[in-house]
Amino acid sequence: MKRTLAVLVENKPGVLARVAGLFSRRGFNIESLAVGVTENPDTSRMTIVVSGDDHVLEQVMKQLNKLIDVIRVSDLPAEEAVNRELALIKVGVDSTTRAEVMQIVDVFRAKIVDVGIKSVVVEVTGDESKINAMEQLLRQFGIKEMVRTGKIAMNRGAKVVQTEKKA
Amino acid sequence: MAKTKISGAKAVIESLAQEGVDVIFGYPGGQVLPLYDELYDADIRHILVRHEQAAAHAADGYARATGKVGVCLATSGPGATNLVTGIATAYMDSVPIVALTGQVPRSLIGNDAFQEANITGITLPITKHNYLVQDAKDIPGIFKEAFYIARTGRPGPVLIDIPKDTQVEPIEFEYPQEVKLRGYKPTYVGNEQQIKKAASLILHAEKPVLYVGGGIIFSDACEELLGLAEGIMAPVTTTLMGMGAFPSNHPLSLGMLGMHGTRYANYAIQESDLIVAIGVRFDDRVTGKISAFAPNAKIIHIDIDPAEIGKNVRVDIPIVGDAKNVLKNLLKYVKQEQSRTEAWNKKIAAWKKEYPLTYKKDNFLRPQFVVEQISEVCPDAIIVTEVGQNQMWAAQFFNYRNPRTFISSGGLGTMGYGFPAAMGVKVGKPESTVIDVAGDGSFQMNSQELATVVQNDIPVIVAILNNGFLGMVRQWQELFFNRRYSQTCLTDSVDFVKLAEAYGALGLRATKKGDVKDIIKEAVKSERPAILDFVVEREENVSPMVPAGAAINEILDLE
Numbered sequence: 001m002k003r004t005l006a007v008l009v010e011n012k013p014g015v016l017a018r019v020a021g022l023f024s025r026r027g028f029n030i031e032s033l034a035v036g037v038t039e040n041p042d043t044s045r046m047t048i049v050v051s052g053d054d055h056v057l058e059q060v061m062k063q064l065n066k067l068i069d070v071i072r073v074s075d076l077p078a079e080e081a082v083n084r085e086l087a088l089i090k091v092g093v094d095s096t097t098r099a100e101v102m103q104i105v106d107v108f109r110a111k112i113v114d115v116g117i118k119s120v121v122v123e124v125t126g127d128e129s130k131i132n133a134m135e136q137l138l139r140q141f142g143i144k145e146m147v148r149t150g151k152i153a154m155n156r157g158a159k160v161v162q163t164e165k166k167a
Numbered sequence: 168m169a170k171t172k173i174s175g176a177k178a179v180i181e182s183l184a185q186e187g188v189d190v191i192f193g194y195p196g197g198q199v200l201p202l203y204d205e206l207y208d209a210d211i212r213h214i215l216v217r218h219e220q221a222a223a224h225a226a227d228g229y230a231r232a233t234g235k236v237g238v239c240l241a242t243s244g245p246g247a248t249n250l251v252t253g254i255a256t257a258y259m260d261s262v263p264i265v266a267l268t269g270q271v272p273r274s275l276i277g278n279d280a281f282q283e284a285n286i287t288g289i290t291l292p293i294t295k296h297n298y299l300v301q302d303a304k305d306i307p308g309i310f311k312e313a314f315y316i317a318r319t320g321r322p323g324p325v326l327i328d329i330p331k332d333t334q335v336e337p338i339e340f341e342y343p344q345e346v347k348l349r350g351y352k353p354t355y356v357g358n359e360q361q362i363k364k365a366a367s368l369i370l371h372a373e374k375p376v377l378y379v380g381g382g383i384i385f386s387d388a389c390e391e392l393l394g395l396a397e398g399i400m401a402p403v404t405t406t407l408m409g410m411g412a413f414p415s416n417h418p419l420s421l422g423m424l425g426m427h428g429t430r431y432a433n434y435a436i437q438e439s440d441l442i443v444a445i446g447v448r449f450d451d452r453v454t455g456k457i458s459a460f461a462p463n464a465k466i467i468h469i470d471i472d473p474a475e476i477g478k479n480v481r482v483d484i485p486i487v488g489d490a491k492n493v494l495k496n497l498l499k500y501v502k503q504e505q506s507r508t509e510a511w512n513k514k515i516a517a518w519k520k521e522y523p524l525t526y527k528k529d530n531f532l533r534p535q536f537v538v539e540q541i542s543e544v545c546p547d548a549i550i551v552t553e554v555g556q557n558q559m560w561a562a563q564f565f566n567y568r569n570p571r572t573f574i575s576s577g578g579l580g581t582m583g584y585g586f587p588a589a590m591g592v593k594v595g596k597p598e599s600t601v602i603d604v605a606g607d608g609s610f611q612m613n614s615q616e617l618a619t620v621v622q623n624d625i626p627v628i629v630a631i632l633n634n635g636f637l638g639m640v641r642q643w644q645e646l647f648f649n650r651r652y653s654q655t656c657l658t659d660s661v662d663f664v665k666l667a668e669a670y671g672a673l674g675l676r677a678t679k680k681g682d683v684k685d686i687i688k689e690a691v692k693s694e695r696p697a698i699l700d701f702v703v704e705r706e707e708n709v710s711p712m713v714p715a716g717a718a719i720n721e722i723l724d725l726e
């Protein structure tokens with residue numbers, strides 16, 4: 001089972017290595033990881049997707065919490081969170097297929113962000129399944145290159161992941 | 168008024184002084200020259216070891232014996248990597264030490280410079296936290312944090328890597344009054360509701376067992392443990408790390424449990440209906456086959472580290488908190504008039520009678536006898552051990568009555584730990600008799616420290632149970648590899664008496680039972696560092712034993 005964690009960390013050198021090292025040494029699997037600074041420049045936020053059952057998830061969270069540079073770990077259940085990923089997909093096209101590709105892009109509310117003679121670059125945002133579906137459909141035209149950001153996630157509604165840990 | 172500036176190196180020394188550090192174990196080198204220059208005039212005692220590994224173990228022994236943070240210091244590169252085994256040993260046993268290392272100047276970091284090693288990277292998985300000083304002005308803050316992190320919560324080693332150029336950079340020194348760490352707030356007070364639930368289970372249990380470990384000692388909770396045990400008349404078994412947490416000769420004591428535990432401790436666990444686990448981590452050497460561990464028991468687990476709870480076994484009542492604090496609270500709720508555990512204690516008494524911890528009592532000099540004699544001659548000694556059979560016999564046959572009197576590498580099982588650790592113990596507890604119960608193999612891993620103890624007049628006694636074997640490995644070869652003693656025979660490796668004399672220490676040998684007491688007494692009386700070479704029965708086995716992977720009641724008596 002896949003689980004999404006929001007991990008607030010000190011925005012300091014070496015913190016990513018501490019987190020990544022913890023996963024590999026304890027035998028936990030990272031499915032995806034995305035990092036960026038938060039509204040508070042001292043704090044970065046990692047969105048980590050891990051696979052495992054409840055026991056694994058509990059251990060991952062507890063072990064992460066033990067790292068001094070980890071401020072807070074929250075579990076973001078899929079149904080209570082907005083999940084997004086961004087992908088750039090370079091698709092091979094010619095005069096006969098260009099229109100069809102553009103149509104698919106339209107249906108997915110994606111964008112074409114670069115147009116060449118033999119290829120276009122598609123930008124698509126959405127949850128994992130949407131991006132997978134898009135990839136599936138574009139495959140017939142020949143995907144020359146693809147890059148995905150890894151998932152980021154946030155609670156729906158008023159609930160927030162606080163940057164200060166409550167004592 | 169503008170503050171006068173001091174060098175980064177001086178700031179290090181000042182910070183150590185602010186933390187109350189009075190002794191450092193270390194070894195110099197190019198990238199710590201400015202630090203050693205400051206140490207030359209400082210009020211801090213520096214003990215020059217002969218190998219950095221020994222510095223880390225000595226800091227660790229000092230910390231375990233005194234409860235204070237131990238400090239070691241090494242240069243960059245090979246100096247730093249030589250500390251690694253010692254840091255890992257401290258990490259596995261939750262020992263508060265601060266390790267200081269020199270590093271190449273900042274401008275050279277990452278260049279594979281001469282004697283550069285990425286020690287913060289290397290020690291990431293074996294430190295509670297570590298630092299690379301990026302700016303000399305951070306030194307006071309880093310030291311304040313490092314000592315705080317090392318000694319609070321679940322204690323552990325912290326490393327500070329200090330580039331040489333930051334040691335000479337001038338800074339304004341002001342030692343912070345408090346630490347502010349957003350991501351580190353250990354829980355000391357247990358949840359009241361959970362404690363009440365635990366109390367109710369305890370009051371209803373008919374076959375309770377208290378299973379306790381190093382956490383009791385670190386949190387200074389021995390008195391509360393005794394209160395709980397006597398209050399509910401529950402037997403107590405300790406892990407290797409917990410030896411001394413409960414008096415071995417107390418009627419409720421079951422001794423050690425697990426692979427080389429007593430039969431009655433293991434039987435009690437397997438039949439118990441309630442296990443109260445305090446400051447322990449359900450290590451595989453304790454639980455044996457985990458799915459068969461304590462099949463009938465509910466489990467209450469009290470620990471300061473939430474990550475230990477539920478890691479290896481399912482727990483019915485988890486309580487995160489400091490053992491002393493939680494036990495104090497728990498004691499309020501478990502006052503009971505009559506004990507439900509009478510039948511249970513009777514059963515255990517019968518087991519104790521039927522399966523005592525013993526060995527063959529004949530005319531041969533057996534290692535267990537040596538440990539018993541040490542216990543008789545020096546009942547107040549602090550026992551440090553090496554690793555192997557010697558370690559198990561030291562745990563089984565000395566009568567421990569007080570915490571911090573049994574000091575041993577439990578989690579990592581580091582051969583060569585005992586002697587340098589004993590040196591640290593003696594420095595921290597100069598009034599105590601300190602005896603390293605050693606194996607002939609282990610002792611040779613750090614015997615160079617004879618020079619250190621002689622030079623610095625640190626009178627520790629090393630009692631070598633000399634069986635001419637890597638005995639514990641030989642035991643496994645005997646049992647599981649058809650007595651094919653592949654590379655475990657150490658006969659004629661060295662004359663330990665002459666070795667002692669070569670360094671200027673006292674060397675004595677006993678080859679028969681009648682000599683044992685005499686040479687122990689002579690060593691104690693001499694007040695000199697001493698090596699006692701006990702030439703013991705070569706193929707003695709540690710008994711009883713639970714084979715790896717078996718349930719802990721599937722325990723064998725070995726000849």
Ligand SMILES: Cc1ncc(C[n+]2csc(CCOP(=O)(O)OP(=O)(O)O)c2C)c(N)n1
Pocket residue numbers: 553554555556557558580581582583605606607608609610632634636637638639640
């Ligand atoms: C550094 C290290 N290397 C190897 C081992 C594996 N090992 C465990 S016990 C043992 C034998 C120890 O021999 P000795 O010190 O003579 O003790 P004895 O068992 O004979 O009492 C060995 C090699 C270890 N624990 N530590």
Ligand SMILES: [Mg+2]
Pocket residue numbers: 606607608632633634635636637638
């Ligand atoms: Mg031996």
